[in-house]
Amino acid sequence: MSTTVAERAWCVVVPHHARGAHLARHRLADELDALIAPDRLDDAIAIAAELVGNAVRHGAPLPGDVIRVAWRLLTDDTLEIRVTDGGSPSGPQMRVASPDSVDGRGLTIVAALATGWGVERDGLGQCVWATL
Template identity: 90%
Template sequence: MSTTVAERAWCVVVPHHARGAHVARHRLAHELDALLTEDRLDDAVAIAAELVGNAVRHAAPLPGDVIRVAWRLLDDDTLEIRVTDGGSAAGPELRVAAPDAIDGRGLTIVAALATGWGVERDGLGQCVWATL
């Protein structure tokens, strides 16, 4: 007897610009609206927005001045979100932001919402991923 793993995957290439996060959020929300609960969809959209925002602020773009955003829904109901950019000299890390700081909370938000997150590097750049 064999089992088949059902997997649904999507990918969008967005500008390495603040509007890239907007495009990624809307595309992810549209594609997953009927597949996730409202709370889980809200978490997924927030994670994608934080990861793309961090890529725009802290990393170089991929060739073509873009960022790749991919997500896949596995048969076990795990959602994986991956944001790939051209990388940066310093890798992503959790920071402790002062209460009155206007930034520095992105990965803390991702870590709070996700069941796991991490960074993969290759010769072309880096991918920050999160699961929920």
């Protein structure tokens, strides 16, 4: 008898609107609460919120005026979060925000919390992913 734990994956489609980040955060928290440590869950929620917020502010929506948010817990305990939108003319870039700036810190926060992050593009849009 094998005791191997299978990979677990979730996907949710949220509105291309500020409330989309709220919905994604709560769904991710509900699904992962019993599966990962509380401090790691806090980091995952922060990463998802930043990525969805960036998709709303800077990316076009997918058909149906939505954003796709997916996450999976791999067998080695790596958590991967992926946010897919319709893309933007210029890809995501880390910015240096001044202390007085009200925005511009999203990807810096993601980079600080994640073990890695990146961008993938295809004919439908772009996906920004992060792992922790």
